[in-house]
Amino acid sequence: MAAISYDKPFIRITGLKKSFGEQKTLQGVDLDIYHGETLVLIGPSGEGKSVLLKHIIGLLNPDDGKVELEGTDLSHMKERELLKMRRRMGYLFQNAALFDSLTVAENVAFPLLEAGIRDRTEINKRVQEALELVELGEHKDKMPVNLSGGMRKRVGIARAIISKPDCVLYDEPTAGLDPIVTDVIDLMIQRLQKRFQVTSIVITHDMGSVFKIADRVAMLKNGVIYFIGTPGELKQSSDPEIQNFIAGRSGMCA
Amino acid sequence: MNFPFGILAISGRWFLDFLAYLGELGALSGQLVESIKLGAIRGRLMLQQIVTIGYGSQAVVIVTGAFTGAVFTAQSYFKFKDFGIESSVGGIVSVSLCRELGPVLAGLMVTGRVGASMAAEIGTMKVSEQIDALRVMGAHPVDYLVLPRFLAMVISMPLLISECIAFGLGASFLVGTGIFNIPYAWYWKHVVDHTGLEDVGFGMIKGFVFGILIVLISCHQGLIANNGAVGVGLGTTRAVVYSSLSLLVCNFFLTFFLNYFFPLGSAM
Numbered sequence: 001m002a003a004i005s006y007d008k009p010f011i012r013i014t015g016l017k018k019s020f021g022e023q024k025t026l027q028g029v030d031l032d033i034y035h036g037e038t039l040v041l042i043g044p045s046g047e048g049k050s051v052l053l054k055h056i057i058g059l060l061n062p063d064d065g066k067v068e069l070e071g072t073d074l075s076h077m078k079e080r081e082l083l084k085m086r087r088r089m090g091y092l093f094q095n096a097a098l099f100d101s102l103t104v105a106e107n108v109a110f111p112l113l114e115a116g117i118r119d120r121t122e123i124n125k126r127v128q129e130a131l132e133l134v135e136l137g138e139h140k141d142k143m144p145v146n147l148s149g150g151m152r153k154r155v156g157i158a159r160a161i162i163s164k165p166d167c168v169l170y171d172e173p174t175a176g177l178d179p180i181v182t183d184v185i186d187l188m189i190q191r192l193q194k195r196f197q198v199t200s201i202v203i204t205h206d207m208g209s210v211f212k213i214a215d216r217v218a219m220l221k222n223g224v225i226y227f228i229g230t231p232g233e234l235k236q237s238s239d240p241e242i243q244n245f246i247a248g249r250s251g252m253c254a
Numbered sequence: 255m256n257f258p259f260g261i262l263a264i265s266g267r268w269f270l271d272f273l274a275y276l277g278e279l280g281a282l283s284g285q286l287v288e289s290i291k292l293g294a295i296r297g298r299l300m301l302q303q304i305v306t307i308g309y310g311s312q313a314v315v316i317v318t319g320a321f322t323g324a325v326f327t328a329q330s331y332f333k334f335k336d337f338g339i340e341s342s343v344g345g346i347v348s349v350s351l352c353r354e355l356g357p358v359l360a361g362l363m364v365t366g367r368v369g370a371s372m373a374a375e376i377g378t379m380k381v382s383e384q385i386d387a388l389r390v391m392g393a394h395p396v397d398y399l400v401l402p403r404f405l406a407m408v409i410s411m412p413l414l415i416s417e418c419i420a421f422g423l424g425a426s427f428l429v430g431t432g433i434f435n436i437p438y439a440w441y442w443k444h445v446v447d448h449t450g451l452e453d454v455g456f457g458m459i460k461g462f463v464f465g466i467l468i469v470l471i472s473c474h475q476g477l478i479a480n481n482g483a484v485g486v487g488l489g490t491t492r493a494v495v496y497s498s499l500s501l502l503v504c505n506f507f508l509t510f511f512l513n514y515f516f517p518l519g520s521a522m
Binding site: 054057059079080082083084086087089091093095097098099100110111114115159 | 288379382383384386387389390391392393394
């Protein structure tokens with residue numbers, strides 16, 4: 001494992017609250033994320049994992065509390081200032097959110113163009129590299145509509161990592177993918193961490209992935225961080241709720 | 255609630271919603287101005303939009319202009335003949351096309367064609383998180399989506415209106431001289447005598463303002479779309495309805511305002 005420094009948080013979330021109408025989604029989330037670690041976010045569906053991730057990158061504004069990136073408060077920044085901060089991060093949307101007016105290669109090249117890179121040969125080289133990393137090298141001239149759900153997701157991953165960001169946020173990177181591709185994605189997240197010390201925050205429901213890639217696991221439940229610790233601690237936890245979640249036991253009878 | 259207060263509450267809510275809507279449009283204009291000031295112009299996107307908005311709308315605008323010019327000529331001729339001034343048809347048609355029919359009809363046709371597609375395209379991007387994807391990758395949605403459309407529109411609208419007027423006048427000429435046998439020279443003399451550069455300017459300024467209205471209203475509807483396919487449909491409908499209505503209302507006030515600078519006749 002690459003060296004992770006646990007002395008100073010890279011991203012610090014304090015007292016984060018967010019409601020949508022009557023629905024109180026986040027009710028005071030406190031979480032520190034450190035440089036170079038892979039933090040996996042688990043928890044029941046609809047409890048605000050994606051909402052938390054969107055706050056980290058500033059797509060949503062909190063009702064209360066704040067998100068700091070290396071000490072800079074993101075939660076009260078103007079959109080144009082946020083745009084610059086966001087270039088340090090990559091984000092994979094749950095549904096990939098590819099631009100359907102652009103080809104796969106143009107989608108993947110987008111962050112590079114936005115970062116001001118104009119050298120065509122460099123862009124083409126990096127796009128090819130990123131697509132080969134997710135095993136889509138030969139599909140670069142297709143339009144997103146002509147791809148399967150899993151392929152779209154992998155294009156989304158290529159797009160999220162191409163600009164070599166300091167931190168990548170993955171919203172369910174392996175949902176809907178076959179076991180082999182899931183393994184490829186898991187290994188890729190690990191490789192990025194080892195080679196470039198990329199900090200990753202991963203939302204997943206795949207417990208296999210959790211134990212394979214996580215340095216720490218956080219469980220979001222009822223709008224707060226219900227558990228945080230290493231995968232080992234998660235396994236050892238005596239809390240029946242956590243054990244049921246890991247094992248996938250609903251407690252219902254057939 | 256009691257009868258009179260209920261009505262007050264409903265109309266009050268309606269009025270407040272309207273003010274809120276104007277506020278949102280104002281905020282979008284502010285962002286647009288900021289985006290222009292920052293010089294965030296994306297040439298390629300703007301050219302693409304000029305092709306879609308300007309080049310693509312030509313056929314619609316030309317047919318509209320031509321048939322309006324033709325039918326207006328026929329109707330004017332029927333009435334003017336009673337007074338024995340049928341040769342002056344060219345003058346009235348030309349002035350009307352420049353000042354009112356050209357800008358308004360071209361504006362309405364462009365609203366239907368372009369406003370709807372802007373709202374639908376941006377709305378679909380909104381509900382499929384593509385707008386969030388832009389933001390995540392460091393591109394401001396106003397810079398990337400609204401500004402290129404705005405610039406393309408303010409460049410294209412005056413040109414489209416010119417085409418509408420030119421083809422309207424051409425059709426009027428054919429109908430007037432070809433079907434109703436008004437002598438060429440008479441027809442043309444009335445057109446030239448009654449139409450000045452200020453009449454053409456009148457239409458161009460209107461076109462410019464209508465272009466801004468259509469872009470702001472349509473893009474705004476796209477950017478606020480939610481609730482999936484239903485929301486995009488609703489946004490598209492609203493974009494066309496609000497743009498058309500505001501265009502017609504604005505046209506009335508603009509006519510009085512512009513007539514102060516470019517007076518027509520001696521009525522005011």
